[in-house]
Amino acid sequence: MSGAEVGGVLGRRRAVVVLLAAVTVAAAAAYAGSRSAGPATVPLVDGRSAAVVPVEQLRVEVLARYPHDTAAFTQGLELVGSDLYEGTGQYGESELRVVDLASGTVRRRVSLPDTVFGEGITVLESRIWQITWREGVAYERDRETLDVLREVTYDGEGWGICHDDAADRLVMSDGTDQLTYRDPATFDQIGSVTVTRAGTPVRDINELECVDGQVWANVWRTDEIVRIDPASGQVVAEVDAGGLLAGAERAGVDVLNGIAAVPGTDEFLITGKYWPALFRVRFVPGS
Template structure:
């Protein structure tokens, strides 16, 4: 993914939100990548090409091989909540009845605290310096917000939303979550980067694979109980990744959350948060009118 062109930047700056959303889509992805991702996810790679499998496992009993296959899940909607239709959602997390949300677009990016039940924005702060905000994670009393191509992570005080400091990094920033030890970051490729939560230094990287093929376009993330959940850009699929090996252990089909008549003026599904008390997930999308409380169940 090369840098955005100067004409593309101008378009993003002057465009209205929906037009800018379209520009973001057009500029941010090569057309064949989604096809690659799709073929990877629907790929027919034989089980024995999966890199995690030892020769014992390849030749092991059928029951054991089945256990190693990718689980196929779907979304069961539990509740629906209003979601601000000006929120070009790029990062989402849940904390004690409140959602914390990062919204994107150049010159429109925000950090928000949102009441779950009403969808009301309780607090919002404009992201500085015309940055394009992306993923969001909480580390202790801090919120860390990525930027798309600006190569800086903004660190805010969770209590006051005051900007405390910035970390620099190389490359694009898409999704972010914190697993209690590392910050996990996506950049729109099949790579996850694990970073020191204090210094933002790279600790390690892993390539994510689904049935032996690269799982590209990893976008918004959520770290949940030893898995990294990622929604796939321009898809309504979510993958559950083993962060040690990068192997996708489950694919969740999240299609059809919005009714066709609700799709007007909306962009892609983006935004995963998790409530450890209920073990429910929250899903929404860019400019979506609804946020969904869901659980993942077998297909």
């Protein structure tokens, strides 16, 4: 190859690099513009629209630390009195457990079939709903015996579930940006909403907790917990829950997952899949 040819190749390469850089800058500017401007409203299922709301920034204040079973692939978490109800996942390892909060001792446990991957749980007065990942089956259980009373089927995946006392409906996530509303007696779908933040859909909504008519949610593969207005689907607050485990404790653990309100307080319990600890926390302003 001659010097002229080399120069020509280098010149063309330089031109391509300059062109790519220009395209990248333009795309970034367009993205930043769309992010900063954002949509002013989000559509609602009834045809109306809601104004996009600002997102409150929260951080975690740790109040106490309890032991958590490092064999528990936590998928559902709710507290009733001192009984911590925990649903776990993985094929061949899925269970529903009743755990003593302070000691972490498992008081009662039932296993799911090896062919079923357990996901979220929610405790009603005398019953418990436990959903499954890709099996399309929800188990209705007796709260005392944990025995299965009934199995119902549903379409799509199952990730998180909670019972919205105020509206007397189940709220269910499926890994997308959708929350599905269900009849707590029949499990029939009665509505849905798209979760958005600053007008943009938020996917991977995972374990849920219904508190005072609001829905708190883990976002899969992040240390983020969001509070969702179930009427509009909008994220109204986001919690940075990073840094709870010390460096050495993070070996072998999976993601943050599991949020349970402490009834009668403004406190929550949070943990993660295979985490060695469960934290009693309060969400306070600050980023």
